[in-house]
Amino acid sequence: MARRSLAPYVQRPRGLVQKELSVNGSALAIRWTAEDPVFFRISVNAFLDQLSLVMRNIRGFGSPPMRSLGRGKRTDT
Amino acid sequence: MTTWSRGACRAAEKVTKGQDVGFLPGDTARHHRAVILDLLQEALTEAGLTSQEIDCIAYTKGPGMGAPLVSVAVVARTVAQLWNKPLLGVNHCIGHIEMGRLITGATSPTVLYVSGGNTQVIAYSERRYRIFGETIDIAVGNCLDRFARVLKISNDPSPGYNIEQMAKRGKKLVELPYTVKGMDVSFSGILSFIEDAAQRMLATGECTPEDLCFSLQETVFAMLVEITERAMAHCGSQEALIVGGVGCNLRLQEMMETMCQERGARLFATDERFCIDNGAMIAQAGWEMFRAGHRTPLSDSGITQRYRTDEVEVTWRD
Numbered sequence A: 001m002a003r004r005s006l007a008p009y010v011q012r013p014r015g016l017v018q019k020e021l022s023v024n025g026s027a028l029a030i031r032w033t034a035e036d037p038v039f040f041r042i043s044v045n046a047f048l049d050q051l052s053l054v055m056r057n058i059r060g061f062g063s064p065p066m067r068s069l070g071r072g073k074r075t076d077t
Numbered sequence B: 001m002t003t004w005s006r007g008a009c010r011a012a013e014k015v016t017k018g019q020d021v022g023f024l025p026g027d028t029a030r031h032h033r034a035v036i037l038d039l040l041q042e043a044l045t046e047a048g049l050t051s052q053e054i055d056c057i058a059y060t061k062g063p064g065m066g067a068p069l070v071s072v073a074v075v076a077r078t079v080a081q082l083w084n085k086p087l088l089g090v091n092h093c094i095g096h097i098e099m100g101r102l103i104t105g106a107t108s109p110t111v112l113y114v115s116g117g118n119t120q121v122i123a124y125s126e127r128r129y130r131i132f133g134e135t136i137d138i139a140v141g142n143c144l145d146r147f148a149r150v151l152k153i154s155n156d157p158s159p160g161y162n163i164e165q166m167a168k169r170g171k172k173l174v175e176l177p178y179t180v181k182g183m184d185v186s187f188s189g190i191l192s193f194i195e196d197a198a199q200r201m202l203a204t205g206e207c208t209p210e211d212l213c214f215s216l217q218e219t220v221f222a223m224l225v226e227i228t229e230r231a232m233a234h235c236g237s238q239e240a241l242i243v244g245g246v247g248c249n250l251r252l253q254e255m256m257e258t259m260c261q262e263r264g265a266r267l268f269a270t271d272e273r274f275c276i277d278n279g280a281m282i283a284q285a286g287w288e289m290f291r292a293g294h295r296t297p298l299s300d301s302g303i304t305q306r307y308r309t310d311e312v313e314v315t316w317r318d
Helices: A002-011 A037-061 B004-016 B025-047 B066-083 B092-104 B140-150 B159-167 B188-203 B209-235 B250-263 B279-291
Strands: A017-024 A027-034 B057-062 B087-091 B110-114 B119-125 B128-134 B239-243 B266-269
Touching: A002 A017, A002 A037, A002 B066, A017 A037, A027 A037, A037 B025, A037 B066, B025 B066, B057 B066, B057 B092, B057 B279, B066 B087, B087 B092, B087 B279, B092 B110, B092 B119, B092 B128, B092 B239, B092 B266, B092 B279, B110 B209, B119 B209, B128 B209, B140 B159, B140 B188, B140 B209, B159 B209, B159 B250, B188 B209, B209 B250, B239 B250, B250 B266
Parallel strands: B057 B087, B110 B239, B239 B266
Antiparallel strands: A017 A027, B110 B119, B119 B128
16 A cells, blocks of 8 residues: 555656665565665655655554455445 | 645645745645644544545645645545545646636636736636636746745735735835736746845835835736736636635735726635635545546556646536
């Protein structure tokens, strides 16, 4: 879920820093590629801010539904 | 619905109060991240709703400052997944238009959209909100805000409001650059002139700060009235609608009303609850989009700082 929330944030190539997200079991893995350590640090800090927000969001508003996600499906009938 | 944007904007004023700067992206994003989850819970509690009763999640896709947009979009995507609800990325400008139409009842107006970040004259045609005219440099609200900074006018509650109050006490009309280029306007020249000449004019007693506020409003608002009238004449429109934060200005509304009366047209305007950026307008536009069948896939839910009003296919109108 966190990867899906953050993926559009990282998808656009940002020139000097590239990020790739992947999921391995219950672990979210992020791979940074950067030549300049300053831009690398800025990118990591910004990403961690967003990741922290996603984690607080998930903890605060519950677990995902058990059934598979369906676009446009209502939970009430 | 996305009521969190409204609360975040009011609270964001606290970020800049007492400072001599406008909204900085990093500070604004930091603020949004700090308050958004509490605001979301507060909105649900105040509305008396559970997540199951929410129909869809609407958020601002753009235009705007990147970092704050990202912070809210990330939460929108997360709750859309948590609650299994469809996601709708809304154009901020269209949010203003749809809220204005809803509140005022205007059916098919020529829209003057004026704020700190945007200045456009818009009319609906063939499934698009077409931009008939716009600023070629800075927005009118940006011009007002930076003018206020030159004169050291307070940001509390807002520079534009304080300029409006001071302008009421102005007595002398100072000639300022008036720049209309066809259907477009330019405000950077006025700002350059003020930055260059204001202190000298005030020091020599040629005019007062109130005179400059009055003169600035009369000049920039006349420019806006001119291009709006030109669009109305082109479209044969009998309605004009003002939206955006600068639309709160009563002098602008008065000048637009005069123009409309002379044309036999009707002016629609809202008050500060709906003129200024708010979450309800995003919810309203999102609701229209949802009913028309729009959906924003997660893979396409990134934000964009430059999102033109006419990029959206308006399928909810005839």
